[in-house]
Amino acid sequence: MMRRNDGCTILHAAVIGKCYSLAIGISESYPDLAGKRNEKGKTALHLLAAKPESFRSGSAYTLRGLGMKSLIPLLILRTIIYCCIPVLYKESQPVNSAEEPSNSASIHKLSRRSSFANYILGFPWLKEIDDARQSHAVAVMLAEKLIRREDWSHYVHTEFKVLEGSQFGISSEKKNRMPDPLIQATRLGIIEVVQEILSVYPEAAYTFDGKGRNILQIAVEEEKWFLYDYLMTSGTNMDRMLSAIDHEGNSIIHLAAHQESPPSTPPGVLEMMWEVLWFKRVQYDSYPYLWHLQNSDGKTAKQVFETNHASLREKAEETVRALANTVLIVSVLIATINFAAIFTVPGGFDQTTGEAIFLKNRRWEFSLLMFYLAGGLFSSLFTMGTLLVIIFLRFETEDFYVSLPCYYVINIISIFYSAVLAIVACCQALIVQKVVITDFRPLVVLFFIYGLMALVLMETSYVIFDYAYHLIRYCLCYRGQES
Numbered sequence: 001m002m003r004r005n006d007g008c009t010i011l012h013a014a015v016i017g018k019c020y021s022l023a024i025g026i027s028e029s030y031p032d033l034a035g036k037r038n039e040k041g042k043t044a045l046h047l048l049a050a051k052p053e054s055f056r057s058g059s060a061y062t063l064r065g066l067g068m069k070s071l072i073p074l075l076i077l078r079t080i081i082y083c084c085i086p087v088l089y090k091e092s093q094p095v096n097s098a099e100e101p102s103n104s105a106s107i108h109k110l111s112r113r114s115s116f117a118n119y120i121l122g123f124p125w126l127k128e129i130d131d132a133r134q135s136h137a138v139a140v141m142l143a144e145k146l147i148r149r150e151d152w153s154h155y156v157h158t159e160f161k162v163l164e165g166s167q168f169g170i171s172s173e174k175k176n177r178m179p180d181p182l183i184q185a186t187r188l189g190i191i192e193v194v195q196e197i198l199s200v201y202p203e204a205a206y207t208f209d210g211k212g213r214n215i216l217q218i219a220v221e222e223e224k225w226f227l228y229d230y231l232m233t234s235g236t237n238m239d240r241m242l243s244a245i246d247h248e249g250n251s252i253i254h255l256a257a258h259q260e261s262p263p264s265t266p267p268g269v270l271e272m273m274w275e276v277l278w279f280k281r282v283q284y285d286s287y288p289y290l291w292h293l294q295n296s297d298g299k300t301a302k303q304v305f306e307t308n309h310a311s312l313r314e315k316a317e318e319t320v321r322a323l324a325n326t327v328l329i330v331s332v333l334i335a336t337i338n339f340a341a342i343f344t345v346p347g348g349f350d351q352t353t354g355e356a357i358f359l360k361n362r363r364w365e366f367s368l369l370m371f372y373l374a375g376g377l378f379s380s381l382f383t384m385g386t387l388l389v390i391i392f393l394r395f396e397t398e399d400f401y402v403s404l405p406c407y408y409v410i411n412i413i414s415i416f417y418s419a420v421l422a423i424v425a426c427c428q429a430l431i432v433q434k435v436v437i438t439d440f441r442p443l444v445v446l447f448f449i450y451g452l453m454a455l456v457l458m459e460t461s462y463v464i465f466d467y468a469y470h471l472i473r474y475c476l477c478y479r480g481q482e483s
Contacts, residue, residue: 335380
């Protein structure tokens with residue numbers, strides 16, 4: 001079989017060009033090519049495991065990818081459409097014996113979709129989603145075939161030497177002699193490839209990279225949240241993987257202390273929150289004796305975290321105080337407007353009784369107006385109080401874990417309601433004065449305002465609410481480890 005100057009075969013070239021259907025056909029016609037390596041020692045599986053964008057886990061069509069781009073409601077809609085589109089490809093079963101590999105399993109399209117479905121999915125925006133759906137499915141099929149034909153004896157080494165009485169009490173594994181596609185897929189967070197490899201060859205979970213780190217440690221170092229969740233629940237020997245120490249004496253908690261934020265996290269206070277949450281989560285999943293274990297530099301995981309995040313914490317403090325000052329000005333303005341509106345009611349007061357004129361003949365509409373104004377005033381004052389706490393707070397690392405996110409969420413909700421109630425009070429004042437007719441049209445305007453404000457809230461505050469969700473989830477699911 002002909003090769004390029006760099007040792008790549010036609011199967012390598014098909015994977016590099018993302019022609020995955022062609023690559024499947026080539027691998028079926030020439031099965032031996034799956035194990036051929038280029039001059040860098042990489043098979044076609046290595047090249048495929050280096051393309052996270054070819055799989056759904058590396059695309060924007062997952063709910064975990066929300067926040068990576070703007071227009072979050074649109075991203076949610078795209079993800080829902082992606083999930084509803086059926087896969088047009090499936091693997092056909094071999095029709096002849098194993099002695100005829102050219103007739104072995106291959107992929108083919110399912111029965112055609114209806115003309116109406118093809119017409120709808122023919123629009124450019126929907127066609128992009130459909131193409132991604134089919135491309136991801138074919139990439140997974142190709143990965144399954146290449147994984148089953150890979151010789152995993154090159155990556156898994158069962159011989160090891162136990163370092164009796166060593167400083168860290170761990171096993172010294174041989175270094176991998178060749179690039180490991182499992183290690184590569186783990187670093188890039190390609191869950192589909194990792195799942196398939198572990199299902200075909202479970203022993204591959206105990207491979208190590210050049211620094212003596214297993215796949216769980218690599219997932220922690222790279223902050224692959226969902227891959228970490230999968231590995232923790234996959235049934236592999238978590239005791240061994242959690243307690244492993246790398247060649248530099250780092251435990252899994254030391255690796256969690258490295259600063260490696262997800263790309264969807266904005267820099268500043270939110271980044272610091274996610275960093276603290278990740279560190280705490282891995283720490284509580286680990287054995288207590290690892291909390292105070294020192295690495296080869298003589299530092300505990302807590303000390304490594306404080307050193308690596310010192311500048312980020314200072315930046316986060318500056319960001320949160322500047323943001324609090326800005327929101328404080330807005331809340332003061334809203335509170336001033338509501339306070340003034342309460343004592344300058346529309347229609348004026350009766351000179352004899354001192355009661356509001358509209359309180360007599362339009363009592364219900366007037367009461368609603370006062371309720372909206374009072375609610376907006378209360379929300380604004382509540383926001384001001386919590387913001388003052390944040391401004392005068394003396395920040396510690398622990399504050400970014402629970403207390404500051406709670407203040408953050410409370411302020412977002414309260415300023416949202418104060419703004420909405422101020423707008424609704426304005427509409428209600430027009431109704432009280434009969435500037436607008438009390439029919440369904442004000443309700444339409446009201447719901448439109450609520451919907452618009454909700455979209456703005458989702459767009460600007462999704463990341464912090466996502467943080468709150470993960471914080472509550474991990475707190476409820478926390479089991480801990482016995483010492």
